[in-house]
Amino acid sequence: MAVRYPPLPIDPELAAALELSREERIALDSPEKIPAMRASMMARQIELSVLTADGALTVSEVDIEGPRGPIPAVIGRPAGATTDVPVLLWLHGGGMVLHGHKGRDLVVLKEYALELGLGFVAVDYRVAPENPHPAPVEDCYAALQWTVAHAAEHGFDTSRVLVGGASAGGGLAAGTALLARDRKGPELFGQLLVYPMIDDRNDSPSAEQMAGLGVWDRAANEIGWTALLGDARGGPDVSPYAAPARATDLSGLPPAFLDVGTAETFRDEVLDYATRLCRSGVQSELHLWPGAYHGFDHSAPQAGLSLEAGEARLRWLRRLLG
Template identity: 50%
Template sequence: MSTGQYRPVPYDPELEPGLAAFLDLVERIPLRADTILANRAHFATIIPPVEQMVGDLPVEVEDRTVPGPPGAPDVVVTVVRPRGGVTDAPALYSIHGGGMVLGNRYFGLAGLVEDVLRFGAVGVSVEYRLAPEHPAPAAVEDCYAGLVWLAEHADELGVDRGRIVVTGASAGGGLSAGVALLARDRGGPEIAGQMLMCPMLDDRNESVSTRQYDGIGAWDRNNNDTAWDAILGPLRGTDEVSPYQVPARMADLSGLPPAYLDVGAAEIFRDETTEYALRIWATGGQAELHVWAGGYHGFAGFSPDAEVSRAAGEARLSWLRRILRAT
């Protein structure tokens, strides 16, 4: 590898304290095949209890057990609604991050609660099976099953079926893209939009941006290798991988709902996110792409007060307002 050829893009100086905090809190244990379970246990300790995330906010939170994929276990989802219920409300279907090897449906729930109140929406966060115990396509099929349940129970939940947005960050962004592809190819449910935040889309891990952040930063190339090996096993890198679990492998990106793609310029997923947007545009589809200068993986969450993080948050909310109004 040439150091000059793959020199990393500098981080925004205002983001560097947040990056250090990310690495200290989240990536304290290097993620390798033999440390996935230890990382998973550590990851669980940094997710606040639901009661703490909700506090005295005017929302109702409940867990539901819903039918899983054919021949697979049931799926658990957490439903968040404004207190007192809603009618004809938009729905935000949230898929958590964690490389498809870590995390649970409560990861990111605080942000979902904020959006539920901001938009008068119903939020649904899905629990999916993790690799390596449950390799592909278990995760994306669980997420699709939860979306089917949401659409089928829209009236009961007070949801407008025409205003369901699928959203996720990192692994959740990749799974959101996969769910949108499954919904297209299986004839539904209808999705109003797909919000793909720093999405994990490509198992090949060969882009310039993955090489720029090999051993550097949050969720580096080594972490990505570990996760994709766990998810795909011996199929990784072959033409036999499921394009629903690895959306960058899907040959045809036409006919998809409008997409919002958001990524930092200083992280491994920059190039695959940009390429995915280019390929959607090439089919005549709708995509809005934001590449944030100096942004590390997940920068908006760990550096919320930085100028670039505020800009990213405003752009995300602007797209959501436009999508939910347009539908």
């Protein structure tokens, strides 16, 4: 008989925020919901003037040369920097099916820029199902190559290039790091993997345990991965560049930060990936947030756990960059 796993409790502060947002939240329980979710996400994009109004940050928009045409991106850099700065290539979340490079992530990237003297390139990669694998990760890798090739124009330090992202963006960041290693491409300084989406098999105990939660649960996860991989999802021939949990060799990758909530679908795949990174000799830091569901810091940014998670990511970046 199959093992049944009881659902884990949600942190009370996060649970209250989840309940308040329940009516306005769109659950991805069928592929037909993707257009509505895209419209909702685009409605929450921020104006770039929000980032530049105080003059502390220089921000511009560019089109990166991609494999299939231009890839929109937002570039930011501390306005007062007088030397080349480290740069974080940032890949937004969205379950492999949503756009969102001008979302709340930019506010967080501004914090990183000002606290750490860090530049960033936030990328609007192609998404599924219109653009299945390998389109999204190839766009991300092209953006990495572009960032290094155009570093001098933007005052970026090519010896300190990081890749990072949240959710699907975290999975794409991990896939981009694997591509950079295997293609002997730009050498990465670190990878910031925020509750990354990395395993298409969707069969872990945590996927079962949190099924039906309504916040990127097992049903939504299947829809997102199927959009990316089609009938190959869950089968034997999935590329590790699409689903990094499939990689059998994790050696030679840059230092990694990973975090995940206890009450979310991705918990077990992230814990396993962190363990295997360490076994492969990759310096890694892992945080498991008790009672946190997927995307908790976006839906409840002022909650205690959200603030703590943000501080942990910032501390890791500060230590890594010295």
